[in-house]
Amino acid sequence: MPSGSREIVVKDSLLLSMKMTKPKDKNREKISVASEIDRVEERKSRCNNLLERAEFRRRKEELSDEDSKLLEEEMNQMTERIQKYDDELEILRRENRRNMMLSVALLAISALFYYSFVY
Numbered sequence: 001m002p003s004g005s006r007e008i009v010v011k012d013s014l015l016l017s018m019k020m021t022k023p024k025d026k027n028r029e030k031i032s033v034a035s036e037i038d039r040v041e042e043r044k045s046r047c048n049n050l051l052e053r054a055e056f057r058r059r060k061e062e063l064s065d066e067d068s069k070l071l072e073e074e075m076n077q078m079t080e081r082i083q084k085y086d087d088e089l090e091i092l093r094r095e096n097r098r099n100m101m102l103s104v105a106l107l108a109i110s111a112l113f114y115y116s117f118v119y
Helices: 001-022 025-030 033-060 065-118
Strands: none
Touching: 033 065
16 A cells, blocks of 8 residues: 555544544533443544554564654544543543442432332
């Protein structure tokens, strides 16, 4: 693959993934935490696959200095993006845990009221 077309593919994939990472706040409020976790895990998985491909390419192909430098930059960007997704997943999972605890507490309070007033 010529170097110019590879750069275009890399830039296009980076732009596509960057557009997908920042949903609007008002849209995010309408999405459940669990589906947002699924979405972020899918994005992280795609980045991991791209990183693995880049690492494989670095090991198997003889690259010029310029191509090697571009590939290293791409790998660094993917690693940073994966770290950002890990941080976002940690926040989402914490929020999901909090929501679950709130649901359990409401269920316990409802059961308490039910048993105290019905029986």
